[in-house]
Amino acid sequence: MIEDSVMSKRDYYEVLGVARTASEAEIKSAFRKLAMKYHPDRNQGDKDAELKFKEVNEAYQVLSDSQKRAAYDRFGHAAFANGGSSAGPGFDANFSDFMSDIFENFFGEGRARRGPGGRERGADLRYNLEITLEEAFHGKAATIKIPTAVTCEVCAGTGAKAGSKPRPCPTCGGYGRVRSAQGFFAIERTCPNCHGRGEVIDDPCPGCGGAGRVTRERTLSVNIPAGVEDGTRIRLAGEGEAGFRGGPAGDLYIFLSIKPHPLFQRDAADLFCRVPISMVTAALGGEVIVPTLDGSDAKVKIPEGTQSGKQFRLKGKGMPVLRSRNVGDLYIQVVVETPQNLTRRQRELLQEFERESSGATHPESSGFFTRVREFLTG
Ligand SMILES: [Zn+2]
Numbered sequence: 322m323i324e325d326s327v328m329s330k331r332d333y334y335e336v337l338g339v340a341r342t343a344s345e346a347e348i349k350s351a352f353r354k355l356a357m358k359y360h361p362d363r364n365q366g367d368k369d370a371e372l373k374f375k376e377v378n379e380a381y382q383v384l385s386d387s388q389k390r391a392a393y394d395r396f397g398h399a400a401f402a403n404g405g406s407s408a409g410p411g412f413d414a415n416f417s418d419f420m421s422d423i424f425e426n427f428f429g430e431g432r433a434r435r436g437p438g439g440r441e442r443g444a445d446l447r448y449n450l451e452i453t454l455e456e457a458f459h460g461k462a463a464t465i466k467i468p469t470a471v472t473c474e475v476c477a478g479t480g481a482k483a484g485s486k487p488r489p490c491p492t493c494g495g496y497g498r499v500r501s502a503q504g505f506f507a508i509e510r511t512c513p514n515c516h517g518r519g520e521v522i523d524d525p526c527p528g529c530g531g532a533g534r535v536t537r538e539r540t541l542s543v544n545i546p547a548g549v550e551d552g553t554r555i556r557l558a559g560e561g562e563a564g565f566r567g568g569p570a571g572d573l574y575i576f577l578s579i580k581p582h583p584l585f586q587r588d589a590a591d592l593f594c595r596v597p598i599s600m601v602t603a604a605l606g607g608e609v610i611v612p613t614l615d616g617s618d619a620k621v622k623i624p625e626g627t628q629s630g631k632q633f634r635l636k637g638k639g640m641p642v643l644r645s646r647n648v649g650d651l652y653i654q655v656v657v658e659t660p661q662n663l664t665r666r667q668r669e670l671l672q673e674f675e676r677e678s679s680g681a682t683h684p685e686s687s688g689f690f691t692r693v694r695e696f697l698t699g
């Protein structure tokens with residue numbers, strides 16, 4: 322099932338304003354321009370820009386990844402719809418067909434869906450796992466439960482009752498396909514007797530009804546390494562659905578997403594945090610305590626005369642880099658808060674302060690108004 326939101330989505334190439342034949346470099350440069358244009362820091366409070374920014378990001382996530390791009394070119398937005406599955410939370414059964422299609426076509430593995438004797442490979446499974454930024458920071462041993470087909474213990478996957486064996490299909494001789502002549506043409510089709518399996522079971526296993534596999538909830542532990550990014554895909558080979566009648570198992574793909582954090586924004590290994598400071602601290606200087614993702618507090622020295630928007634870098638306080646010893650930085654951006662709800666006394670003090678002020682107190686604004694006067698008088 323494709324959701325409405327998917328149907329009404331704009332074409333990713335259109336979003337980035339590039340041709341369908343665009344090179345990786347063209348896509349990257351188009352994305353950079355648009356991301357700069359719609360960045361939330363430049364468009365504060367602008368809902369439209371925020372939506373555009375998200376849309377541009379999403380288009381880039383897909384078109385910059387050759388696998389995802391190829392899937393998008395073939396299936397459109399439907400390639401990424403978490404199709405309607407009733408199998409359980411975070412679980413996507415539709416994914417299986419799509420993945421095997423992609424892998425067969427793009428990796429040339431040519432995995433046969435059906436081998437000799439009807440040994441069909443199990444389907445690939447997708448599991449969506451959401452973690453917090455803290456968990457991405459520290460790494461995590463996650464336990465997940467997946468309802469999936471496993472090999473039947475009673476018949477060890479053969480589908481036949483204990484003591485009996487499947488026998489070759491008499492209609493097709495075990496081939497799984499039959500030929501028939503129609504005029505000049507010989508037409509080959511799936512054997513109607515064994516449905517392509519090449520064998521028939523006279524006494525089906527009571528445990529699985531002859532299918533050779535049963536549905537169980539499987540519990541798996543997955544090691545999420547420190548430094549993973551939003552959209553990371555982890556492949557667990559052979560942990561997908563059991564194969565059919567002794568065929569190889571499919572793979573399990575874990576798609577990670579990281580929840581937005583209330584304090585930190587992440588850009589690759591760097592973290593950003595906006596910290597409000599008082600007008601007085603900004604003017605006189607001081608110290609502020611800022612949070613870090615490892616849970617400890619850090620002190621940032623605010624020099625006298627700090628302007629709003631100034632960034633301070635805390636080296637090595639960002640995210641760990643996946644499979645490396647490198648660590649990103651934490652950028653603290655101070656925002657000077659204009660005082661509100663003043664008492665009469667505070668008002669008087671500020672008015673007195675204003676009378677004492679000169680061009681030297683506010684070099685930027687007095688310089689600006691001088692330029693305005695010059696501009697207006699030619
Ligand atoms: Zn069985």
Ligand SMILES: [Zn+2]
Nearest residue numbers: 490493512515
């Ligand atoms: Zn047959």
